[in-house]
Amino acid sequence: MKKFFSDKVAITVFTLPALLIFTVMIFIPILQVFWNSFFEWDGLSEGLFIGIDNYIRLFDDKAFYIANKNGFIFAAIITVLQIVLATFFAIAVANSKIKGRRFFRIAYFIPVVLSVTVVCQLWLSIYNADTGLLNKFFEAIGSDYRQNWLSDRNKAIMAIAVVNAWQWMGYVFALILAGIKSIPNSYYEAAQIDGASDFKAHTKITIPLLAETYKFCLILSVTGGIKAFTEMFIMTGGGPGNSTYTLTYLMYTSAFKSGEFGYGLAAATVLVLECLIAIIVINKLFKQDAQMN
Amino acid sequence: MKKIKIGDLIFKSFLWIYAMISLYPLIWMVFYSFKNNEEIFVSNPFGFPTVLRVENYIKAWTQYNVPKYFINSLIVAVATVILTVSCALLFSYATSRMKWKGSEIARIYMALGMFIPVQAVLIPVAKIVKELHLMGHYSSLILPYTALNLSFATLVFYGFFKGIPVELEEAACIDGANIYQAFFRIIVPVVKPAIATLVIFTFLTAWNEFLLANVLIIDAKLRTLPLGVLFFQGQFTTDWGAMGATMVIASIPTVLVYTLFSEQVEKALTVGGAVKG
Helix, strand or coil: CHHHHCCHHHHHHHHHHHHHHHHHHHHHHHHHHHHHCCEECCCCCCCEECCCHHHHHHHHCHHHHHHHHHHHHHHHHHHHHHHHHHHHHHHHHHCCCCCCHHHHHHHHHHHHHCCHHHHHHHHHHHHCCCCCHHHHHHHHCCCCCCCCCCCCCCCHHHHHHHHHHHHHHHHHHHHHHHHHHCCCHHHHHHHHHCCCCHHHHHHHHHHHHCHHHHHHHHHHHHHHHHHCCHHHHHHCCCCCCCCCCCHHHHHHHHHHHCCCHHHHHHHHHHHHHHHHHHHHHHHHHHHHHHHHC | CHHHHHHHHHHHHHHHHHHHHHHHHHHHHHHHCCCCHHHHHHHCCCCCCCCCCCHHHHHHHHHCCHHHHHHHHHHHHHHHHHHHHHHHHHHHHHHHCCCCCCHHHHHHHHHHHHHCCHHHHHHHHHHHHHHCCCCCCCHHHHHHHHHHHHHHHHHHHHHHHHCCCCHHHHHHHHCCCCHHHHHHHHHHHHCHHHHHHHHHHHHHHHHHCCHHHHHHCCCHHHCCHHHHHHHHHHHCCCCHHHHHHHHHHHHHHHHHHHHHCHHHHHHHHHHHHHHCC
């Protein structure tokens, strides 16, 4: 039996394909990101080692601050919209007294399975200033709130964040719903006997017991804000000006548009670090909270 | 008593209102895929099409390369699923059941991928794909997609394998089976539910992937549907109906998979919650 489980040939055959693909396509690339961020490099010729110059330039770059600010706004909007709405809907759909639960479940989740390009194209036509659904809607109800949603320097990032929140709310909803289903019914029965209202039962039982789920949702939306790219790429092209830049966008344009690969990789390194810091901080916060209770 | 009823009413209408916000853009997309420009923009922007213009779909299918995009997406997604699931199954089996030095290290090494965002490795992956002369082949997408899904898939399978009693292989060993036979005939059938979860998860992510495809696909003949939907904008801006039809076609497979296996899809996509945290 021992021989059976320590067959060297079998171990090699079993692990090699996965290790090889992972090493070539993920591990070596991430090392290259860190290493080459210290070079001035056009992606073709030999790079020139310049130490931390790329980083100095990055921290001096106005676009870098805009990108971080946008990442923060994006994260804040999707966190609030997704987690608040998803909690509300998950509690409702978990309640067997509500009619049409299957319909709601599908209705809330379906945008998750769509391609992000379809979603962006769709919302481009919804936001369109002249012909868009949104402005036509305001027109139809007789409001003069119609505007150019994506070409306002301050509002564009929010409009884009709403699109992301719209697409992924269902995902957070499904996560929280799965969490609620794992809570034993007896907890709620006990609360009912004690005379607690439904609202109180949820704030005292459901939400605290789902701490792990909320931690995961928070990590997803905060890192989602830091990594945001596709929506800006398709819907605004980073504009107007560079007002909807994100870190990934800065990296993308530096490398693929202006050919400054080293500079782009410095942005990529900061991206990885920011995501790691976000994960560590959120984990710490939740741990402290668990100890306090 | 009356107060509660009003609260109840507001609560329920909010459920319905958001369901409409969530669904109406999609219904609207399906509507306009059957309309012409005049109807979309002027006479009937919101409602059901007055005439079902099926010719939008015929046009999308015959003139705008949609079948090509569709086949490309299908090849890439199916190959990614097969490669990811088989590599991850084998790897997790070796790290969870078999005894060898470095098994723990190999497992942790693979799990590191969970912390590496695709966005970060975009530039070097593009370069490596070029250096390996994969540009212009489906493998330029299939291999990076597989690598990106491996960390997650191996974590899920590892958990499943840990839960299987060793007696299964012991019995097989006594019956004279070798490790390969034990793996394929006994272990793989036992973890079918996990395989189903990962097939769905990997298929959906590969079908919808945009970021890498946008950088790695230069050859127009290899474009997947998410790219096709995007390039429509530049080429045929005037024909909104056909563009709507293309978007509907691009969405049919994933929406179909979801409506057929809704609970499994939700489970597959949210299983990350248990693993990532």
